[in-house]
Amino acid sequence: MIITKQKSFEDITRFLASSPGVFIVGCSLCATTCKTGGEEEVKEMEKKLQDKGKLVSGWVILDPACHILNNKKYFRENKEKLDQADSILVLACGNGIQAVSESIDKTVYPGCDTLFLGEIIRFGNYEERCQLCGECILDRSGGICPVTRCSKSLLNGPCGGVEDGKCEINPEIECGWQLIIDRLEKQGRLHLLEEIIPPKDWSKSRDGGLRKLALGRKEK
Amino acid sequence: MKAGSNLEKILESGQFAVTAELGPPKGADAEVVKKKGNLLGDYADAINITDNQTAIVRMSSIACGVILTQLNLEPVIQMVCRDRNRLAIQSDILGASALGIKNVLCLSGDHQKFGNHPQAKNVYDIDTVHLIQALKRMRDEKKLLEGDELTIEPRLYIGAVENPYADPYEFRAIRLAKKIRAGCDFIQTQGVFDVKTFEDWMRTVTDQGLDRKVHILAGIIPIKSAGMVRYMRDYVSGVSVPDEIVTRMENAKDPRQEGISICLEIIEQLKEIPGLHGIHIMAVAWESVVRVIVDEAGLTPRPVV
Numbered sequence: 001m002i003i004t005k006q007k008s009f010e011d012i013t014r015f016l017a018s019s020p021g022v023f024i025v026g027c028s029l030c031a032t033t034c035k036t037g038g039e040e041e042v043k044e045m046e047k048k049l050q051d052k053g054k055l056v057s058g059w060v061i062l063d064p065a066c067h068i069l070n071n072k073k074y075f076r077e078n079k080e081k082l083d084q085a086d087s088i089l090v091l092a093c094g095n096g097i098q099a100v101s102e103s104i105d106k107t108v109y110p111g112c113d114t115l116f117l118g119e120i121i122r123f124g125n126y127e128e129r130c131q132l133c134g135e136c137i138l139d140r141s142g143g144i145c146p147v148t149r150c151s152k153s154l155l156n157g158p159c160g161g162v163e164d165g166k167c168e169i170n171p172e173i174e175c176g177w178q179l180i181i182d183r184l185e186k187q188g189r190l191h192l193l194e195e196i197i198p199p200k201d202w203s204k205s206r207d208g209g210l211r212k213l214a215l216g217r218k219e220k
Numbered sequence: 221m222k223a224g225s226n227l228e229k230i231l232e233s234g235q236f237a238v239t240a241e242l243g244p245p246k247g248a249d250a251e252v253v254k255k256k257g258n259l260l261g262d263y264a265d266a267i268n269i270t271d272n273q274t275a276i277v278r279m280s281s282i283a284c285g286v287i288l289t290q291l292n293l294e295p296v297i298q299m300v301c302r303d304r305n306r307l308a309i310q311s312d313i314l315g316a317s318a319l320g321i322k323n324v325l326c327l328s329g330d331h332q333k334f335g336n337h338p339q340a341k342n343v344y345d346i347d348t349v350h351l352i353q354a355l356k357r358m359r360d361e362k363k364l365l366e367g368d369e370l371t372i373e374p375r376l377y378i379g380a381v382e383n384p385y386a387d388p389y390e391f392r393a394i395r396l397a398k399k400i401r402a403g404c405d406f407i408q409t410q411g412v413f414d415v416k417t418f419e420d421w422m423r424t425v426t427d428q429g430l431d432r433k434v435h436i437l438a439g440i441i442p443i444k445s446a447g448m449v450r451y452m453r454d455y456v457s458g459v460s461v462p463d464e465i466v467t468r469m470e471n472a473k474d475p476r477q478e479g480i481s482i483c484l485e486i487i488e489q490l491k492e493i494p495g496l497h498g499i500h501i502m503a504v505a506w507e508s509v510v511r512v513i514v515d516e517a518g519l520t521p522r523p524v525v
Contacts, residue, residue: 152302152328152342156349156398158391159328160383160410161457168457169333181388193391196398199306199350199365 001119002030002093003126004037004112012045013052015109016087021055023085024111025100027065027092033120036112037065037091045091045111057084065096071103082106134204134211140197142183147200149176155197222359222405223377225322226294227266229525230498231406231435236491237498238519239296239408239437240264240510242288244279253279253287259507261293263514265522266323268408268500271298275335282316289320296379297321300329305345310354310364317374325379325408326351330457349402352380356403378403382436383410384421385460393424400434407434408500411441411452413461415489422493431495438490440501442509443479446470480512487517 016022024042031037039061046056058081062071075082082088087107090097094114101108116128131148137155138145147153151169158177161168165178184190202208221228230237240260245252260267267288271281285295297316304312313324328348332340346354346365354365355378362373380399384392396407412418418438425431441459443449446469453461465482472478490496503509514520 151331152347153344154328154347156347156395158386158388158395159348160381160386161330162387163457165387169331175387178388181391190394194394194398196349196353196402199346202345 001033001117001126002095003115003118003128004031004034004093005115006036006041006091006112007110009048012089012109012111013049016049016054016089019054019086019107021057021085021087022049023057023082023088024049024059025065025088025090025092025096026059026061027096028061028063029065031065031092031096031112032061034126035124037061037096042091045089049089055084057081062092062096062100065090065092066099068099068103071099075104132205133200133202134208135201137197137200140192140195141180142187142189142192144176144180144183146176146180149174149179151176155200223322223375225266225377226525227296227323228377228405230265230523233525234497235523235525236519237265237435237437238263238514238522239266239268239498239500240507241268241270241500241502241504242284242507243270243273243504244281244284246276246278248279250287253284254291256507257288257291257293260510261291263511263520263522264501265498266294266296268296268298268325268502271300271327271329272303272335273298274330275302275332275337275340277336282312282319282321285316285321286319294323295321296323296325298325298327299351300327301344301347301351302329302332302342305343306350306354306365309346309351310358313355313358313374313376314370317376322375323377323379324355325381326355326404327381348380349398352378352399352402352404360403377405379406379408380404381409382407383458384412384418385410385414386458389421392421393428393430396425396430396434397428400430404434406497407436409436409439410458411439411502412486412490413441413459413465415486417460418490419493422495426495431497435497436495437498437500438493438496440483440487440499440513442483442501442503442506442513443469443475444506445475445479446472449479476509480509480516483513484516487513487519 026037026042042059089109089111090100091111097110117130118126118128133147150157151167162175167173167175242256269281269284281297285297288295326348332342357363359373359376362370382396449466449469452459501510
């Protein structure tokens with residue numbers, strides 16, 4: 001899931017200073033689960049903006065906000081409400097915000113900061129797990145990602161800064177390599193770590209430029 | 221000879237080596253590098269130059285190393301994976317070698333969180349094991365990491381670090397073996413205060429025959445005061461200080477002298493450990509003490525090879 005955090009209301013009102021009319025967009029997926037851009041949060045934002053004297057011309061929870069074709073269709077069908085707005089505030093991840101901005105020719109403002117791709121530990125508690133590096137090496141590291149969990153992304157860790165299984169940068173962060181070693185030891189697969197994991201091909205990551213995937217249509 | 225450095229000659233001839241650390245200045249001050257270099261020169265076989273240690277920006281290790289070579293002193297330049305990608309690392313190494321540097325120590329580098337630019341983006345394109353592999357490949361196969369041929373290879377004596385005290389303890393020897401397999405020639409360890417744990421670690425190392433594949437130098441950190449030793453115990457990651465040493469420093473009438481005595485006692489015990497081939501003295505901002513320690517430990521004059 002993409003973990004987001006709402007920007008401060010101060011930031012949001014600063015963006016909207018020269019927008020008397022605002023349309024609010026939320027997202028039915030991650031931002032709803034994160035409680036940053038679901039129906040409840042969008043309505044709360046509507047109220048707060050109205051209290052600040054804004055005209056909220058309408059709102060929608062896109063299903064989801066990152067679907068350009070659906071977004072375009074919705075904006076076409078609700079042209080009137082959108083015409084009354086000077087700008088659109090999007091309570092979704094960076095992907096959702098950009099998909100909205102690509103779907104309509106209007107000023108779009110981010111209502112959330114996009115933090116990471118993570119898992120739900122329990123409700124309201126999220127932790128980063130994947131860096132979207134483009135080439136998964138979880139087969140070699142006991143199902144725990146060193147690129148994400150090690151603060152230095154070492155592929156042949158750990159470094160010399162581990163203390164009581166914690167990372168040198170913060171005692172609340174577990175050493176990713178300690179987790180990997182513990183798990184492989186438990187599984188009797190510690191020998192995996194005798195092999196040197198080769199340097200990563202970062203061209204498959206964002207370093208290779210904008211990533212695209214086009215699968216084409218399946219033949220009927 | 222792989223590099224023909226003084227350090228290599230001493231270690232390969234089976235003599236007990238002494239290296240010492242020099243922290244570059246926070247400024248473009250060549251004189252202070254020369255001054256510190258001259259303080260260490262007669263008492264160390266090679267002088268380590270830290271690479272933006274604790275992620276604090278200082279004069280570059282390669283530049284300081286070149287200043288030392290101009291004084292006929294031998295540097296070990298440290299290189300961390302935090303600040304350079306594989307292009308910059310290999311290019312800097314070629315330059316360093318062309319400028320006469322023969323020893324390189326490979327490290328991951330302290331996280332930028334600890335330094336004076338905590339908002340920096342770190343690199344970690346490759347890790348220490350890959351860095352060792354890259355240097356070895358450049359030297360022995362005359363090739364870059366991705367296979368391109370070099371016109372002239374850098375002749376390097378390749379070092380790495382190990383921390384016998386860091387967790388997970390059982391894994392430390394496995395990781396050392398990995399660094400050796402990657403191609404390192406010598407190892408400098410984290411500062412030793414707890415000799416017993418170090419001895420146990422060395423036993424694991426010798427049991428696996430690793431001491432015959434690499435030269436291990438034990439780290440020595442001279443302590444100036446009780447405050448410093450408490451700070452190291454409590455805040456410096458990867459350093460283990462027994463309470464007994466803290467108490468001794470707290471009760472000492474002359475803490476500096478007590479610190480020197482503690483160092484000398486540790487060195488005496490280390491000399492007896494099978495498989496250990498030298499010491500590496502890290503006298504952070506106290507370079508003048510190196511002469512005293514090396515002299516009193518009976519390790520002068522340094523051999524001429």
